[in-house]
Amino acid sequence: MKVATVYDVAAHAAVSIATVSRVLRRPDDVRESTRERVLASVQALGYVPSASARCLAAQRTGVLGLFFPGIDDEDDGGEAPFVQDLSVSMVVDAAGGSEVAPPNLSFDGVLRGSEREAWRQGFALMVGVGRDANPADMLRDIAGRVDAVAVLAGSVPDELLKHVSRRIPVVLIGGPRRCAEMDFDHVSVSNREGMRALTAHLLENADATDLAFVAGPADSPDSAERYQGFVEALEGAGFDPATATILQGDFSRIRARRLAETLLATGRMPRGLVCANDRTALGMLDVLVPAGVRVPEDVIVTGFDGIEAGRLSTPRLTTVYQPMVELGRAAIRAMLSRIEHPDQPPITARLPVKVLLRESSEGTLPA
Amino acid sequence: MKVATVYDVAAHAAVSIATVSRVLRRPDDVRESTRERVLASVQALGYVPSASARCLAAQRTGVLGLFFPGIDDEDDGGEAPFVQDLSVSMVVDAAGGSEVAPPNLSFDGVLRGSEREAWRQGFALMVGVGRDANPADMLRDIAGRVDAVAVLAGSVPDELLKHVSRRIPVVLIGGPRRCAEMDFDHVSVSNREGMRALTAHLLENADATDLAFVAGPADSPDSAERYQGFVEALEGAGFDPATATILQGDFSRIRARRLAETLLATGRMPRGLVCANDRTALGMLDVLVPAGVRVPEDVIVTGFDGIEAGRLSTPRLTTVYQPMVELGRAAIRAMLSRIEHPDQPPITARLPVKVLLRESSEGTLPA
DNA sequence: TTGAAAGCGCTAACAA
C-alpha cells in the first residue's frame, strides 16, 4: 500500500494533475463540480501533498528557522526504558527540594514569540536549540530547509554566517550592533542602556559604591554589552571602572553558586553584586541567603532578563526585564521583511527594556 | 546573483553532479583529491544543499512533527512597532503585580524532551502549537513535511488522524488507551492511577470526605481519565461518587478563579477541591487565599501536572507530577520505532507519575 | 572511482 500522490488523485478523479494542484492551491479557478470530485478523491485516497515536492517546485519552503545553539543546560537522561513497573509513587515534597524543577530557560519567551508570529504569518518554524556536537552542521542543515534563519549572535563563526547567507537571509538575535562590514539584519534589546540605568540607580540611591560585576561567558556579546553599561554608569558617577571587581560567571546558576561560595570563603564581599543575568543572580541568592548574608542590607544582588523565577525568589530579584516574546516576534518580522524586500538596507531593531526594582536591591518596597 | 546548486558546484569543480552528491553523502566513496576539490568549490560558491530537493529524491524528510493545537492561551499582541523611542524605563515592581509574567505552559516540558531526543537521533523537529483558526489545515500542512507526527490526543477528529496516518505514522500523546479499532501508537502517563492515589490519600489521611472535582474541558481525554481515578478512589473508600460535586473548568487559571468566586458567593464550599490540573488549582488559590479561606485547614486544594508555579505558590500545591520531558522523548522514540518497523504491533507507553504532597493538602510538612 | 540518466511529486506557464 503506497502513499497517494497527485497522479493517484488525478486518475481517481479522472482529471489531470494540474487540476488536482489547482483545487488545492486556487480552488476558485476550478469548476465547482470538478472541485468536489477531486476533493472526494483526496478523501478517498487519504492524500496529503508532499511538502518536499511542493517546495522544490515553488522555490520556497514556507518555513523559517531559529537557531540557538548550546543553550539547554540540562544534562542528558540517556536511554530511558519504555515501560516501567510502578505507575504511581508518592512522596512528601518538603519545601526546599527541587528534584522535579525544570530549568527556566530564558529563551523560552523568544521561542514562543517566534512560534506565534511565524504561524500568524503563514509560516512554520523550525527550531534548532543545539547542545549538539556540531553547531555548524546543524545550522547548515536548517539553512537548507528554510526560507530565512535567525541566529543567536555570537553563537557561530562569521564565516559560517556568510556562507549560509548566500543561500537565505540571516537575522542576528541579541548582542551589539554589528560592525560595519557585516550588514546582517539584527534584532536586539537595549542591553547597555538597561544595565547602565540599573547601575546608575544603585550608585545614586543606595550607598552602594563598591559594586562587582558578575559576567557571563567570555564570548557572549550580550554579557559584554551589559558590562559596557555597567562601566558607563560607574564613569558617569565619577568612579574608576578599573577598580570594580569582575567575577567570571557563565550565565548558569550552578557556576554562580560556586562564585558565591568563594566570595564567602575569602570574605571579600562587595556591597553589590551586579549579575549579567538572572540565573546568575539567583545562584548568588541560593548561597548568600542561607549563609545569613542579608540581601539587600548587607549585599545588593541584581540580575538581568526578567525571568519568572526572579519574581518568585526570596528576596525578589531586582532586574532588567527584556521583552523576550517581542524579540522573537521581531526576528520573524525581520526575516519576512527581508524576504519580501531583498534589497532594502539592513534592519536594526533595538527593543526597549525595563528596570524592575524589587527587594533584592531596594529594602522593603511600598505596597 | 543566484543561489548555488549541485550543478554550479559540479561545473566549478569539473566533476559530475553525482560526484558532488557523493562527496556530501558518502565521502569515502570519492577519491581524496576529488573530494577536496569539490569541498573547495562548495566553500567558494557558498553552497547549501536544498532540503526540498534532497528529501524529494530520498523519499524521507528527516523531520518529525509535534502537534499541540489550542494550547497557548496568551492573547495576541497584534502588530508591534519596530522602533520605539525610549530604550529603558524604570518601575518599582512591588510584590503582587505580575505585568511581565509569562504563562507557564505545561507542555513546555514535552516540547523540550521531544526537541532534545529528536536531534539526538538525527532528526529535526517541527512543532505546531496551534491556537490557529484551523487545526486541520495546520496538521495536514505539518503532515506533508515530516516522516511521522505526534498529536495531542483528543485535539483533532479521528477522521483526520486516519487520513493523515495513510501518509505517515501518527503517535498519540496523552489521554486514555485508545479503543480497539484505532490502533495508533500511544504514549501517555498514568492519569487515572495518579489521581486515584492522590484522592485515596486525601480520603484516608485527612477528614476530607466532602470532595469536589474541578474538571478540565469536556473533550479532554486527560481530564476524563483523571476524573475516572477520582471516582475509583471514592468508590474504593465506600463513597458514592454520584454525590460528589463536579465543577466544570477548562484547564485555565482564569476560569478557575471564576469558579472559586462562585463557590465563595454561594457558600457551598467543599472540604477539598481536587482539580484536574495545576493551573486550575492555582486559580482557586488566587481567589480563596486572599478571601481569607485557609488552605488546607478550611479547604484542601490539589492539582495535577507538577508545574513549577505550583512549587512556588503559597501554599505550595499538592499535585501529581507528570514526567513531561520523558513523555516528549517517548513520543519521539515511538515515531522512530514505527518508522523503522512499520509492521510491528501498536506501541503503548504508559509513563509513571508521582504524587507530590505539599502544604495545600498536608498542613505543615516536616522539614 | 566517476558519469549518465531516470525519477522523486509538485507547480506554473502555455495551449487548447
Place this chain on the structure above:
DNA sequence: TTGTTAGCGCTTTCAA
C-alpha cells in the same frame, strides 16, 4: 475551465 509539459535540485542505480 482544463490539460500538456517543462522544470525545481537532488539521489541513486547502472554503466563505463
